[in-house]
Amino acid sequence: MRYNERELLCLARQPAEKAAEILMRVPKKGSVLKKRLVKLVVNFLFYFRTDEAEPIGALLLEHCRITKEEENVFSISFVEEPERKYCFECDSEEQCQEWIEALKRASYEFMRRSLIFYRNEIQKMTGK
Amino acid sequence: MKLNERSVAHYATCDSPADHAGFLRKRVERHHHHTHHYHTTSYQRRWFVLKGNLLFYFEERESREPVGLVVLEGCTVELCEAAEEFAFAIRFDDAGARAYVLVADGHAAMEAWVKALSRASFDYMRLVVRELEKQLEEACKSLAACHKSPRRSSSSGRKRHLSNPALLPLQEKPAVLENGYSTWGSGSDVPGGAACPDHDGGHAKPPPLPPRRRSATSGIMGSPVPSLPPAMPESPVSPESACFSKLHSWYGQEIVALRREWQERQKRGYP
Numbered sequence: 001m002r003y004n005e006r007e008l009l010c011l012a013r014q015p016a017e018k019a020a021e022i023l024m025r026v027p028k029k030g031s032v033l034k035k036r037l038v039k040l041v042v043n044f045l046f047y048f049r050t051d052e053a054e055p056i057g058a059l060l061l062e063h064c065r066i067t068k069e070e071e072n073v074f075s076i077s078f079v080e081e082p083e084r085k086y087c088f089e090c091d092s093e094e095q096c097q098e099w100i101e102a103l104k105r106a107s108y109e110f111m112r113r114s115l116i117f118y119r120n121e122i123q124k125m126t127g128k
Numbered sequence: 129m130k131l132n133e134r135s136v137a138h139y140a141t142c143d144s145p146a147d148h149a150g151f152l153r154k155r156v157e158r159h160h161h162h163t164h165h166y167h168t169t170s171y172q173r174r175w176f177v178l179k180g181n182l183l184f185y186f187e188e189r190e191s192r193e194p195v196g197l198v199v200l201e202g203c204t205v206e207l208c209e210a211a212e213e214f215a216f217a218i219r220f221d222d223a224g225a226r227a228y229v230l231v232a233d234g235h236a237a238m239e240a241w242v243k244a245l246s247r248a249s250f251d252y253m254r255l256v257v258r259e260l261e262k263q264l265e266e267a268c269k270s271l272a273a274c275h276k277s278p279r280r281s282s283s284s285g286r287k288r289h290l291s292n293p294a295l296l297p298l299q300e301k302p303a304v305l306e307n308g309y310s311t312w313g314s315g316s317d318v319p320g321g322a323a324c325p326d327h328d329g330g331h332a333k334p335p336p337l338p339p340r341r342r343s344a345t346s347g348i349m350g351s352p353v354p355s356l357p358p359a360m361p362e363s364p365v366s367p368e369s370a371c372f373s374k375l376h377s378w379y380g381q382e383i384v385a386l387r388r389e390w391q392e393r394q395k396r397g398y399p
Contacts, residue, residue: 001133001136001137001193001194001195001196001197002195002196002197003131003136003196003197003198003199004197004198004199004220004225004226005129006222006225007198007199007201007202007203007220007222007225008129008131008199009129010202010220010221010222010225011199011201011202014201014202042181042201042249042250042251043180043181043250054129055129056129056130057129057130057131057132058129058130058131058132059131059132059135060131060132060135060136060139060182062135062136062139062179062180062182063135063138063139063142063144064135078132078134078135078138079138080134080135080138080142081134081135108179108180108181108250108253109144109180111250111253111254111257112180112253114257114260114261115253115256115257115260118257118260118261118263118264119260121264121267122260122263122264122267125264125267125268125271126267127389
């Protein structure tokens with residue numbers, strides 16, 4: 001599938017909603033936790049080697065599941081492949097919870113639901 | 129750069145409703161040394177599906193996997209002075225980035241696409257949601273001011289309220305387009321029972337949306353709120369509403385009316 005990689009790379013350079021150095025493991029056999037710069041921009045999570053300007057990869061955060069794993073650890077998986085988990089080990093439980101919250105709200109689908117919700121609430125309250 | 133392509137392709141083809149869909153002809157961009165010397169400009173007809181800030185295109189409508197994806201952040205959509213009628217272009221702020229030139233079947237289709245694509249960015253959606261969030265808080269404050277019973281704040285302050293959209297069951301029925309493809313029209317009713325959510329203050333940075341809400345009090349629940357018909361009339365404002373000022377003035381009017389109502393009730397000796 002083709003995609004406008006150049007624009008995605010540009011997006012990766014935009015101000016992030018959230019960014020931190022976190023230990024990350026990809027769902028590949030034999031892969032280990034590696035320190036990555038993880039950056040949330042709109043509904044994409046970019047991850048970089050800590051000393052590089054260009055991301056190694058990007059995860060589109062739609063139809064994904066954010067799960068709390070063991071202490072300080074959360075994972076991202078996608079609905080069609082729930083066993084394939086991207087694991088993230090944070091420095092603290094607090095940081096872990098913050099990322100879980102931020103990622104759960106990072107999808108366009110979530111915003112869409114919020115929009116519908118607010119509109120309905122406003123309609124109810126203003127008597128329309 | 130890697131991308132979770134399998135998941136992205138799955139998102140493209142799963143039955144979550146699209147914001148827009150239809151056939152468009154896509155100009156073929158040839159990477160040439162002499163890029164300005166097109167002998168012939170050719171177009172490929174593709175089936176396009178817009179979901180959020182992602183524009184997918186398929187070879188055929190029934191194709192099980194997209195041929196390509198255009199991420200719609202940092203772009204503008206404009207009508208095109210190309211040789212083709214009903215042409216429009218997606219251009220990126222990033223200098224030197226290629227533009228996508230697309231051709232619709234007719235004037236109405238072109239307008240609908242330009243409208244849908246102009247509003248597709250995540251940033252735009254986020255602005256709209258934040259604005260609505262503010263309006264809801266305003267409406268809440270106006271309504272809460274009617275009641276004399278003090279508000280009870282929840283002890284832990286961090287409980288999720290049932291009204292949190294993340295927990296609401298979704299029962300929106302997206303509209304069905306002429307060609308049978310379902311899309312999001314303006315959202316329909318979401319089952320509620322949610323009382324006025326209180327804004328949980330103390331966010332350090334741009335808050336995630338929506339903020340956690342504390343439970344509203346029985347004071348608000350117990351008082352006569354203007355009763356609503358079960359089937360809500362169509363809002364003049366929908367996710368497709370272009371104009372911010374329209375949003376502002378529409379909600380603004382409601383708040384003014386609400387305040388007036390409240391003042392009148394006060395005069396009449398509201399219990």
